[in-house]
Amino acid sequence: MQALPWLLPALVLIVGVVIFPAGYMVYTSFRDLSRFGKDRGWAGFENYVRVFGLDPLPTVLTNTVVWTVGTVVVTVLLSLVLAQFLNKKFPGRKVLRMVIIVPWAASVVMTSTVFVYGLDPFYGIINKFLVDVGIIDEPYGFLKNATSGFLSAMAVAVFVSVPFTTFVVLAGLQTIPHDVLEAASIDGAGKVQTYWSVVFPMLRPALAVAAIINIINVFNSLPILKTMTGAIPGNDADTTTTFMFKLIQNDRQIDTASALSVVNFVVIIVVIGVYLKVVKPMREVNA
Amino acid sequence: MAVAVATAAALGLAGCGSDSGSGSGGDGENVSLELLVPIYGDKTKPYWEQLVKDFEAENSNIDVKLETQSWDDIYNVMTTKMQNNKPPDILELDAAGPAYATDGALYKAEEIVSPETYEDIEPAFIDSAKIDGQAYGVPTVASTRALFYNKTLFEQAGITAPPKTWDELLDASKKISALGGGVYGYGMPLGSEEAQAETSIWAYGNGASWEKDGKMTIDTPEAKEALTFMKKMIDEGATQPNPGATDRTPLLDVFIQGKIGMIEGLPPIVGQINEKAPDLDWAIAPSPTKDGEPVTLGVADYFVGFNKDEDKQESIAKFLDFFYQQDNYVKFNDNEGFIPATKSGAEAAAAKPELKTFLESLPDAKFYPATNPAWGQTSGAFKSDVGQIETKSVDEVLKSIQAKADVEG
Known part of the structure; x- marks a missing residue:
């Protein structure tokens, strides 16, 4: 009880920013609102x-699973490779690391719009390129x-998710002490074995963070599909998410x-719960 | 009845002088008006900023708070405002504006402008958004649709006159599509942006109506015939590929680039083409219909005033009268390229040859049943579903739209 005054600012923030809006959303879902x-x-x-x-619900739910799982899995795989590469020393590494941030730093709506124009059959530059080659x-x-x-939207979702994920994995790679890698090579582990038995297990916490944040982000993503x-x-x-939007707007x-948004909220909490329970990504690494 | 009681209450309140700011009393009381308008183009916001400034200079006791929103956002902004019970005092919107009267939230049209202004407005436009015989919206701009066609492509395909009937349209479109090289006959935008407009032009062209006795009538024989012909246009390659997922604005750009033979367009497109492609050889003809009977889609936007039980009615009328003054109003329409809704404004517009086809089609214009509270969701259903005629049967599509239109809201 003595700690209360010190916790108060944090509590006010959590109640105001998290609990109240979530509670209000649940409240609204039990109200009868006119159009x-x-x-x-x-x-x-x-x-x-x-x-x-709702008739389209099964299709929409299937799409949501494909969208989330597909995008996150491809993103994580690409990021693992890319981070490994960026962890090597080579000339121009700093510049490349900066360049890779760009898709992340740019507004998602802007990025998607660029692709909308690029893929247009009449004047799209990507279409023209594909025809020309x-x-x-x-x-x-x-x-x-x-x-x-x-599928095109999924590709763009991967494109904008890769930078953040790569950097999280890269940060994870840099926490692996050099002596551990040295010990592995002295014990006679090959490159593949070192990666899967030493490096990958030690990346678990980083991957956990990357996966959870990506699942939430991708699951709730509206702008890419909307655009x-x-x-x-x-x-x-x-x-x-886009279905919800159409229910409101159309x-x-x-x-x-x-x-539907409450259902959405429950689904994402369950998904993350299952992920934490089954994959146990936060478990301590026992070398 | 509800309105009368609310007005009486408002008057009572004002008698007590409860919400006056500096309390100078009488006419000098400070009033603040919230004004919410949609953005038509680049000139909209500067126009309103200037108008508000000029108005405040003449009426120092009235403070106008201007809020502009894009057409994409304005409906959601209004929904939020209504949810929080904070509507603006003056709102400009399409016929969804007058529809707020069904919630008993609006002043009557004749209460928010002076009798002189009300007299000057084309009665057809006032009638277009009446609810149970009572007008709540004062029309601001009006527009009809007409067929824009590319004369160069017409010549190449050997077409001498713009089509008047559907069959002529199909024939001409096929001839132009046959030219090849990424050129297509008819631009049919059935993407979510404005699919309800394209569909309505076709359905109205076959005598369909979207409303009867207060009920939405989507799945009708007339509409079915119209959509079946649209599907035929698609199937026979008379349109651009994938009309179901093509939005209007990008497709108009393709027309402006000279790769589409014909497309339905609005008056403001005239200015856009002149600006972006002055070399394009084009002309405007009335919208083709099934038998060549002249009819097309008309759209108008309206001002409505929200009755919030505050004594603002007089100030609202003052502001709107100021807007409808000849100079201010003509400038507004010139900026946006629309047809004015006032008699005096129409005389000024008649001098412009490019608006001729549009002005002539006014008497035959048929409007959306937008004052029906169910129109919003019906129009939304058109946007999200009608493009499916490309892949599904017309029956199935019309049934799904009808079902969404029938949901009690």
Whole structure:
């Protein structure tokens, strides 16, 4: 109790920034809101019933899994390779390290918009390039159908997630003491064996942080899909996040969208819980 | 009834002088007006900033707080404001503005402008957004759609006159598409940006209506015939590839680049083409319809005044009258390239030849049933679903839109 005055600022911050908004979201999901935003009273579980009755929901949930797992796995794999490379000494390493930050530093909407223009079949520079080098015969509308649009958006999601992940892994690599690596080589471990038995286990905490932050980020990502696949009709290229957005903007169902966002919130908490439980990424390394 | 009670309450409050600031009393009371307007283009914000400044110079006791929002955001901003019970005093919006009257939140149209101003406005536009016979919105700008066509491509394809009927349109489009080289006959934007507009032009061209007796009527034989013909245009290669996922603005750029034969457009496009591609040889013709009967989609935006039980009605009227003064109003329309909604403004616009086709199509313009509270979600359903006619059956698409339109909100 004595500590309370010292904890107060932190508590106020947590209540104000985390608990209140989350609580308000849950509260809204149990209200009956008109399409113009007027609160018409208690709705019970009606909004939730409506969410689980939405026809596109199975497609959207599948998309969300593909989107999150696909993007995070590819991002982490690429980052592991890239970080290993950046950990070597070579001329121009500093410059390269800076350059790799760019996709991360740039606004996601801007990056996605650049790709939207680049992939346009009429005047897109990427399309023109692919035609000129002969990979495709004529310009292709990459963002004009759900499958290729969704995959293109995933590629951009990987592109913007790689820098941060690489730097987290790179930081992890730099915490590995040199004598451990030396000991491994004295014991006769080859390069592959050293990596999988010594380096990789010691990267666990860094990978845990990178994976969790990426899962949350990618799962909740709206701008990439909104910018790149927003024009595609139907819900075949929607994740729960973009679907929620369409429920508000196109269908004007604020209350249904609130219920869906609570479901979204629960899903992400469960996913992270399972990840922590099964992968135990925070476990101490016993060499 | 609710409005009458609210007005009475407002008057009562004002009698007590409860919310006067410096309390100079009477006409000199300080009033602050919140004004929320959408951004049409680069000139919108500077225009309003200047207008507010000029107005405040003449009316020192009225403080106008200007807020501008993009068309993408303004609906969400309004929803949030309504949720928090903090609407602006004056709002400019499409017919979704007058629709707030169903929540009993608005002054009547004749309460927010002087009788002289009200008289000057084209009655057709006032009628376009009435709710149960009562107008709540005062029209600010109006526009109709017409067919923009590329004369050079027409010549190359051997087409002598712009199409008037659907069959002529299909025929001409196929001829232009056959030219090849990345050139396509008809630009059909069914992407989420404004799919409801393209669909309405076609459906209205076949006598369809989206509303009957207060109910949304989407899945009708007329609409089905129209969408079936649109699908035929797509299937026979008369349109650009993937119309279902093509947004309007980028497609207009393709027309401006000279690679699309025909596309439906609005008056402001005239200025855009003149600016971006002065060499393009183009012209405007009335929108083709099934039998050549003249009809096209009309859209108007409106001012509405929110009745917040504060004594602001007079100040709102003062500001709007100032806006509708000939000079201010004509400048507004010139900036945005729209057709003025006042009689005096239309006379000024008639002098401009490029607006001729649009002005002539005004009497035949058919508006969205946008005052129906269900129109918002219906229009949203068009945006998200109608593009699917490319891959799904017309029946299925119309049924899904009808279902979304029928959801009780």
